[in-house]
Amino acid sequence: MDYFSTDFTLGILGGGQLGKMLLYETRKWDVKTKVLDASEAAPCRIACDEFVLGSLMDYDTVYQFGKDVDVLTIEIENVNTDALEALENEGVTVYPPTHSLRTIQNKAKQKLFYVDSDIPTAPFSRFAYASEIEDSVNNGGISLPFVWKAAQFGYDGQGVKVVRSLEDLKDLPQGECIAEELIPFKNELAVIVARNPKGEVVTYPVVEMEFHPEANQVEYVLCPARIPDAVAQKARDIALQVAEKLEMTGLLAVEMFLTEDDEILVNEVAPRPHNSGHYSIEGSYTNQFEQHLRAILDLPLGDTQSKQAAVMVNLVGAEGHTGPVHYQNMAEILAIPGVTPHIYGKKETRPFRKMGHVTIVDNEIERAREKAQQVKQRIGVISQ
Amino acid sequence: MDYFSTDFTLGILGGGQLGKMLLYETRKWDVKTKVLDASEAAPCRIACDEFVLGSLMDYDTVYQFGKDVDVLTIEIENVNTDALEALENEGVTVYPPTHSLRTIQNKAKQKLFYVDSDIPTAPFSRFAYASEIEDSVNNGGISLPFVWKAAQFGYDGQGVKVVRSLEDLKDLPQGECIAEELIPFKNELAVIVARNPKGEVVTYPVVEMEFHPEANQVEYVLCPARIPDAVAQKARDIALQVAEKLEMTGLLAVEMFLTEDDEILVNEVAPRPHNSGHYSIEGSYTNQFEQHLRAILDLPLGDTQSKQAAVMVNLVGAEGHTGPVHYQNMAEILAIPGVTPHIYGKKETRPFRKMGHVTIVDNEIERAREKAQQVKQRIGVISQ
Numbered sequence: 114m115d116y117f118s119t120d121f122t123l124g125i126l127g128g129g130q131l132g133k134m135l136l137y138e139t140r141k142w143d144v145k146t147k148v149l150d151a152s153e154a155a156p157c158r159i160a161c162d163e164f165v166l167g168s169l170m171d172y173d174t175v176y177q178f179g180k181d182v183d184v185l186t187i188e189i190e191n192v193n194t195d196a197l198e199a200l201e202n203e204g205v206t207v208y209p210p211t212h213s214l215r216t217i218q219n220k221a222k223q224k225l226f227y228v229d230s231d232i233p234t235a236p237f238s239r240f241a242y243a244s245e246i247e248d249s250v251n252n253g254g255i256s257l258p259f260v261w262k263a264a265q266f267g268y269d270g271q272g273v274k275v276v277r278s279l280e281d282l283k284d285l286p287q288g289e290c291i292a293e294e295l296i297p298f299k300n301e302l303a304v305i306v307a308r309n310p311k312g313e314v315v316t317y318p319v320v321e322m323e324f325h326p327e328a329n330q331v332e333y334v335l336c337p338a339r340i341p342d343a344v345a346q347k348a349r350d351i352a353l354q355v356a357e358k359l360e361m362t363g364l365l366a367v368e369m370f371l372t373e374d375d376e377i378l379v380n381e382v383a384p385r386p387h388n389s390g391h392y393s394i395e396g397s398y399t400n401q402f403e404q405h406l407r408a409i410l411d412l413p414l415g416d417t418q419s420k421q422a423a424v425m426v427n428l429v430g431a432e433g434h435t436g437p438v439h440y441q442n443m444a445e446i447l448a449i450p451g452v453t454p455h456i457y458g459k460k461e462t463r464p465f466r467k468m469g470h471v472t473i474v475d476n477e478i479e480r481a482r483e484k485a486q487q488v489k490q491r492i493g494v495i496s497q
Numbered sequence: 498m499d500y501f502s503t504d505f506t507l508g509i510l511g512g513g514q515l516g517k518m519l520l521y522e523t524r525k526w527d528v529k530t531k532v533l534d535a536s537e538a539a540p541c542r543i544a545c546d547e548f549v550l551g552s553l554m555d556y557d558t559v560y561q562f563g564k565d566v567d568v569l570t571i572e573i574e575n576v577n578t579d580a581l582e583a584l585e586n587e588g589v590t591v592y593p594p595t596h597s598l599r600t601i602q603n604k605a606k607q608k609l610f611y612v613d614s615d616i617p618t619a620p621f622s623r624f625a626y627a628s629e630i631e632d633s634v635n636n637g638g639i640s641l642p643f644v645w646k647a648a649q650f651g652y653d654g655q656g657v658k659v660v661r662s663l664e665d666l667k668d669l670p671q672g673e674c675i676a677e678e679l680i681p682f683k684n685e686l687a688v689i690v691a692r693n694p695k696g697e698v699v700t701y702p703v704v705e706m707e708f709h710p711e712a713n714q715v716e717y718v719l720c721p722a723r724i725p726d727a728v729a730q731k732a733r734d735i736a737l738q739v740a741e742k743l744e745m746t747g748l749l750a751v752e753m754f755l756t757e758d759d760e761i762l763v764n765e766v767a768p769r770p771h772n773s774g775h776y777s778i779e780g781s782y783t784n785q786f787e788q789h790l791r792a793i794l795d796l797p798l799g800d801t802q803s804k805q806a807a808v809m810v811n812l813v814g815a816e817g818h819t820g821p822v823h824y825q826n827m828a829e830i831l832a833i834p835g836v837t838p839h840i841y842g843k844k845e846t847r848p849f850r851k852m853g854h855v856t857i858v859d860n861e862i863e864r865a866r867e868k869a870q871q872v873k874q875r876i877g878v879i880s881q
Contacts, residue, residue, distance in 0.1 A: 448797035
């Protein structure tokens with residue numbers, strides 16, 4: 114199959130900001146694309162060759178969409194996997210493979226996979242219904258505090274809550290969930306792995322994620338992480354192991370905790386380009402979106418090394434602002450050398466909604482981190 | 498005016514490969530765009546918010562197109578400047594300004610501007626008709642050999658010819674032209690200048706252009722140029738002077754000759770992103786397309802320094818091949834670290850047609866140059 118010829122079509126399930134950045138790369142290589150998304154205002158609406166409006170969770174919609182593409186990929190996990198399986202059975206190339214995606218889609222299944230595969234992860238219990246948790250606490254099955262996670266359809270810190278008292282259980286959604294031991298950790302790390310159909314595999318440098326204290330959302334991503342080389346090597350090795358055991362094709366972002374005694378525990382994975390890899394557009398020889406294309410099109414994988422140290426700042430909607438978005442002080446941050454804003458093109462802001470990100474590159478990671486703080490302090494994502 | 502709000506529209510005259518790369522940046526910042534081009538198959542057809550089919554040289558088409566945009570820019574010089582002038586008079590912001598563009602559009606006028614502005618350039622004579630040249634040679638007005646250049650509408654080495662005998666004059670198009678002294682030179686250099694409406698101005702490092710011996714087309718662009726610092730400084734100073742005297746807003750690419758005695762002569766300029774700046778997408782802190790946007794949107798100009806040394810290779814159609822394009826050995830060149838191909842999306846190839854480019858970045862310019870040669874030798878742009 115010649116991916117640089119005009120009769121090849123890549124299908125993308127999801128038309129959000131990740132898809133939009135993937136489209137920069139398909140445009141760069143003139144790969145024909147077709148995108149499915151449920152929103153008329155999807156950021157991918159333009160820049161793809163064909164846009165289809167429809168639900169990613171509907172069997173028929175996904176099946177019909179995928180029938181005539183050459184390779185089908187995703188930019189969000191919440192898609193109808195039965196349709197993907199049917200397409201795979203009919204010979205459509207689906208990456209990530211449906212069986213890998215199914216393991217990841219359900220967090221309980223994902224945790225069981227780690228246990229079965231000897232991947233280090235925090236101890237947990239699984240519950241078919243959230244209502245069973247209280248009994249378990251009362252009977253000494255699990256102990257407070259713990260982290261509650263919905264098994265399905267979490268996104269952007271939703272579907273995750275630290276439970277410190279039985280009171281905290283009250284407003285949780287019902288349905289399948291896990292309760293995970295709350296591990297004290299020094300750092301949250303992530304490693305992006307790329308694997309192609311031949312089984313060639315590469316890892317990006319370890320990044321360090323700094324979280325917003327209230328929103329349970331990543332505020333800064335630093336590459337490289339400020340950790341010893343031996344720890345970084347261990348993190349990359351574990352990430353590789355996860356990708357291979359999952360039999361992934363495409364990108365896999367592996368989020369990890371670094372515990373206080375320098376143990377690494379896998380938190381969760383995403384089988385696609387990931388927020389923790391956005392820095393790579395400006396920082397790396399091969400950015401994560403190009404790398405995803407290389408992997409799913411069975412091309413040689415690109416160099417994952419960095420040209421520069423990089424820090425990414427998430428631009429999220431300010432608290433107290435809901436409505437048509439307005440970006441404050443953009444000119445001011447553009448005056449700082451090495452600063453590149455990315456605006457996703459969502460028309461409406463709301464508190465903590467991901468509206469864009471800003472990458473800062475510099476020869477020195479500490480200087481990049483300082484500039485990132487300036488950016489964060491000055492920029493405002495508000496309603497008009 | 499808030500360029501990051503949704504009700505601002507940037508108009509772009511021309512929908513070719515330069516416009517396409519400019520659209521990566523408008524997408525990155527979510528700037529709404531409207532593109533005019535005469536070809537249904539224009540590479541900008543997708544990725545803009547609105548595409549208008551029509552001639553760039555037609556007064557009414559350009560005028561109607563430009564009436565409702567906030568800022569109007571170009572990706573090719575050959576546009577109807579009377580329409581631009583009318584739009585400017587009615588308050589539309591046009592960058593480059595119409596008067597700068599008019600000076601550049603006509604090569605005879607451009608040369609006279611250099612003379613009037615004390616900008617060093619090769620001696621020349623101007624002719625209203627090419628038929629007058631022969632008389633001038635016979636009367637000793639000009640002497641062989643010289644360089645003939647059409648005053649208008651040259652592109653990609655067309656409209657330029659080295660005339661060594663009267664025989665060479667036979668097939669030249671009639672019409673206004675210049676005959677320029679053939680200066681022996683060591684090197685062809687280029688400097689990109691960016692200037693915003695406030696008059697803030699920056700220059701990119703000097704690049705060196707290596708030409709294909711037959712096609713009079715740039716084959717490699719190297720950044721930085723392998724020249725002494727003092728010469729590079731002189732080149733940047735002259736480029737600055739040209740941009741300021743032209744009263745440019747936006748990007749100006751200044752092509753220059755470095756003579757055998759280290760004099761710099763301005764060859765010609767382009768008031769837009771330019772082939773000699775493509776390396777900046779991978780090589781620079783701020784790529785030329787983002788810089789053009791910063792300049793015309795009156796934002797602070799970005800850092801023009803390089804992250805890495807870079808070499809760009811133009812991908813042109815192979816000789817003897819005309820028809821639907823096929824790219825040979827893409828996987829092989831993607832296996833070389835630091836190599837990024839850009840495919841413009843033109844469906845048909847023909848000998849020496851610009852079909853794409855490949856950027857190679859590396860810590861060392863000489864190693865990048867070696868890799869560029871490998872890329873050039875392996876890749877083939879042929880018809881299927």
